[in-house]
Amino acid sequence: MTELAARTGVAIHLATKDELVVTNTYGQQVVDTWALAADDVSRFASASHTWMSTGRLTVRLGDELVDTTRTPMLAIVGDTSGGRHDLLIPSCDVVRYRQLGVPGYHDNCRDNYFAALSAADIEPLPVVPQPLNLFMRVPVAADGSIGIEPPVAGPGAQVRLRALQDVVVVLSACPQDIAPTNGLGATPRPVEYDVVRAP
């Protein structure tokens, strides 16, 4: 297993049928996750197109995330985390931390997204797609109001993602330490990942 250091991101190439196992080593650590077509950064896994495809806002084991052309891109083929993930909340960014009272710079998933792609020599569009927030718990109330609650994912919980196209997956170990995204009073932790190449 490869460690993804706390508060950082990484970009990983997956060929069709390759699988990526993300391990929540210490538990409760949210991982912002994106998938982009390997040959076209303007085509990426899309929350809203996925909702139209599955017919619901929740995301769970067996679901296929579709891309902006409504083509299946990434499937959730394994999940020992309790199955709570989020497709609604945008990545944290410097503005968000300023709203939360942080005066200076704070590591954030938005910057991790761009840094990870840059490190992989990929030039993305200057927009951040809506991420799949693995392990993030966002209840939606009957009146449409949303909240952010500590994850239920325990230490060692794993999610297994299968590429349904040739993609670049970006992971960011979310550095949120003010909202309860990664647990109440949590220190952002590393996670681990493995690539299982298709035979």
Next chain:
Amino acid sequence: MTELAARTGVAIHLATKDELVVTNTYGQQVVDTWALAADDVSRFASASHTWMSTGRLTVRLGDELVDTTRTPMLAIVGDTSGGRHDLLIPSCDVVRYRQLGVPGYHDNCRDNYFAALSAADIEPLPVVPQPLNLFMRVPVAADGSIGIEPPVAGPGAQVRLRALQDVVVVLSACPQDIAPTNGLGATPRPVEYDVVRAP
């Protein structure tokens, strides 16, 4: 009032404090609506950032849509439509109509978005932001499942939008005539709009 022909789109420049009144002339006609910063097509009104700002997935009179930098961009300052609008469903496109059984080309909001901006000499990024679907009714059930139901907006219903920045607003009179987006068995209809310049 200016007519926006059925099944077509238009791009409209609004300076800060200008207002745009959209009239649902015949009732039940959904209007996909986007707002982009006048000087930066990579910054646009964002559904997910707006949910973080308002704390709920619904959108209603008095709300401010924020952009991808979490800055207020467009406010809903008037609404006689019954107040049902949507921020969840992506624009219809050729792929969607193919899924619905249309073999050839079908007018769609995605193509209207690009055509309207092109006609206004604006070159957008090759991605379609999540629209504000005015008058569109998308109930979210307790289990997260979503549906599309006929609009409640009656003939003459109006929504008034105020620009909180210098923006380009794109409107598309949705050409959906298969799903009940614009009413059961509806023929897509024109709508009307007026720009009220700030004094």
